[in-house]
């Protein structure tokens with residue numbers, strides 16, 4: 131399978147940036163990765179594997195061989211003391227959540243409607259509404275691009291923390307091929323997060339999922355309508371003294387004494403909510419989202435991100451870290 135030259139990535143990124151890769155290919159069988167890796171080496175370019183393109187900011191021309199992971203397949207094993215759900219990397223994450231909940235299995239419903247693929251989920255340890263992937267993770271299989279071998283990672287080996295994993299730290303060395311989750315037999319709903327706390331403790335997985343979907347729809351723009359890559363910055367984790375100096379910011383104390391602050395609040399407080407540079411803007415209903423109002427360019431998005439970082443840093447001395455990868 132030869133990659134396609136001057137490959138159009140516009141349909142493969144939820145920010146809707148017009149971008150082209152030097153070469154691109156759709157991967158339907160993970161065995162194709164070795165060939166693509168050899169091809170990339172032969173043309174002197176890196177190989178980048180992407181999933182749903184929901185956590186990406188693309189340059190106008192991506193100097194790489196880009197492989198779009200499209201492998202499919204999912205299964206459930208109910209024979210053990212937990213219920214084990216396995217899905218191929220190219221499966222849509224939100225569909226997987228709907229599929230498990232549809233079978234009556236609770237456990238990942240708080241992660242409903244998160245855009246992206248199953249293979250991308252562990253890379254940034256996706257999280258929302260009081261749950262992280264790590265909480266339900268069992269193991270994954272990854273292809274090691276260094277020596278073209280397959281490796282299994284259990285939960286400890288993945289090094290999960292807030293939006294972090296060894297896969298992110300190794301910058302694309304490991305390509306996730308499939309993910310296995312453990313969902314509990316004795317399920318109880320996780321209703322701690324604001325908006326879920328009004329549901330009764332007897333709520334079913336489907337009812338929790340429905341509420342999560344409603345909250346997400348009310349707060350976050352649908353990328354099909356308004357291009358975006360979800361949260362554009364991490365919520366910064368700072369020491370208690372720094373947090374105490376900003377009295378009004380929503381805060382989430384961490385076990386080690388540090389404090390996670392709301393990046394959305396920080397951005398709103400410096401009057402950047404709704405701010406636009408060209409066709410890129412801060413979403414006017416949620417300050418953590420950078421949106422493409424139509425025809426935005428990489429340069430506009432980058433300039434806006436720089437403005438947010440420098441303004442927040444100038445006011446509070448806090449450095450915001452960008453969440454989406456730049457290719």
Ligand code: EPU
Pocket residue numbers: 257258259260349350359360361362363364365380392393394395396398403415416417418453
């Ligand atoms: N807030 C503002 N201004 C805004 C929006 C929110 O001040 O424009 C304040 C709210 O008042 C609230 C706080 O910010 O107190 C938190 O807002 P929200 O509940 O929307 O959550 P978030 O911290 O902004 C994080 C995740 C989201 C995830 C939600 C829900 C990160 C970087 N983001 O956002 O994840 O859906 O919590 O759990 O941790 C993503 O990673 O792409 C993503 C959408």
